[in-house]
Structures are given as structure tokens and as C-alpha cells.
């Protein structure tokens with residue numbers, strides 16, 4: 001039996017219907033992460049990805065929650081947008097680096113479908129790896145991929161032609177020793193949780209839209225920027 005967590009009732013409802021249609025045994029839990037209401041050590045495998053980490057305000061807390069959920073020797077698999085991909089323009093002739101974003105920025109405003117207007121947190125690849133290690137997991141594999149995990153229809157971006165990283169995958173494992181309890185890490189102190197920007201984040205309810213697979217527009221609540229929320233460069 002699989003269990004899936006998402007704080008959107010719209011998304012979980014669509015996924016529940018899809019699982020039923022396919023005859024898959026999956027329980028969907030509506031809850032905010034980190035802080036999954038699932039018991040310690042319940043998972044052989046935790047998967048997260050395709051546009052999930054950008055919503056995590058406290059990445060270290062997310063990694064600790066994952067480590068808590070894994071049984072000893074259980075695995076974490078992440079398949080996500082490459083953090084650098086936020087910098088690529090979607091120009092068709094050649095890829096350009098957007099002047100209004102920074103790889104080392106705290107966050108940026110998504111200005112394309114489907115997340116248009118939402119604030120996404122910017123985590124570097126190093127930060128992602130370090131929170132996983134600091135949560136007590138062993139890194140088994142890290143790969144960068146030229147193919148984005150999703151191509152919006154009707155767009156042909158030169159940045160997706162194979163020269164630039166657009167996605168990454170990560171496989172990590174919890175220790176086999178049952179006695180080992182993941183310890184809060186010390187590797188992530190450069191840029192810990194986005195607490196300093198959090199007070200500026202507004203969570204406003206939006207009307208649930210039609211559920212489209214892979215479409216975060218359907219989320220019931222999403223952060224909206226206030227003026228000065230992001231350190232936007234050149235705008």
C-alpha cells in the first residue's frame with residue numbers, strides 16, 4: 001500500500017480518482033509537509049519531486065521528516081527540476097540567463113503557467129544534498145539531466161535542447177541500524193529555513209481550479225508575494 005501526502009484536497013481528489021481508475025492501492029492524506037501525519041519508519045521508499053521542493057520553506061525540516069518516515073535502510077528518491085533551470089529563459093533561438101533571478105536567491109515569482117504568480121523558494125543543489133546528508137541519510141546517487149521533468153505544451157525553449165541541466169535525480173538511504181536516529185544537521189547553516197522571508201509570505205485561499213495532473217494551480221492555498229518579498233534583480 002502506498003501513501004501520498006499533499007495539502008491540496010483538489011490534487012489528492014484527482015489523484016484518488018486516477019488511482020481508483022487504475023486499480024492502484026494508494027491512500028491519499030491531505031496534510032502540509034513537513035510534518036506528515038504518518039508514523040515513524042512506515043516507508044520503504046519516500047518519493048518527492050516534479051515541483052515539490054520549491055514549496056518547502058524549511059528544507060532541513062523536510063529532510064528530517066523524510067528520514068523519520070523511512071524504515072532502516074529505506075530509500076529516498078527525488079526527481080526534481082534542477083535549481084539552475086529557474087534561470088534559463090524560454091527563448092526559442094538560444095538560451096539566455098534571466099536577469100531577474102539568482103541561483104543563490106531566496107525565492108522568485110513564477111511568471112509562467114501553471115504556477116503563475118506563486119512564490120517559489122530557490123534551493124541550490126548543494127543545499128538540497130546537504131540537508132539530506134544532515135538528516136542522517138547516505139547519498140547513493142546524484143544525477144543531472146538535460147530534459148525538464150515537464151514541457152509546457154506549445155513552448156520550444158532552446159534551454160531544453162540538451163546543453164543545460166533542467167532536472168536532477170537523487171537516491172539516498174537511511175542507515176540499516178535501527179538505533180540510529182537521524183540527528184538535526186549542521187551542514188545547512190549557511191541558509192537555513194526561509195524564516196527571514198516567511199513573515200512576508202501571504203497564504204491566501206484561492207478557488208480550487210480544475211484538477212490537471214502536474215498542475216499546481218489546483219492547490220487550495222499558495223504563497224503570494226507582497227512588495228519587497230523577493231530580492232528581484234533588475235526589476
Ligand SMILES: C[S@@+](CC[C@H](N)C(=O)[O-])C[C@H]1O[C@@H](n2cnc3c(N)ncnc32)[C@H](O)[C@@H]1O
Pocket residue numbers: 005006007008011031032033034048049050051052055056213214215216218219220
Ligand atoms: C507540481 S505539484 C507536484 C505533484 C507530484 N509530486 C507529482 O509528481 O506530480 C506540487 C504539489 O505540491 C503540493 N504542495 C505544495 N506545498 C506543499 C506543502 N507544504 N505540503 C504538502 N503539499 C504541498 C501542491 O498542492 C501540489 O499538488
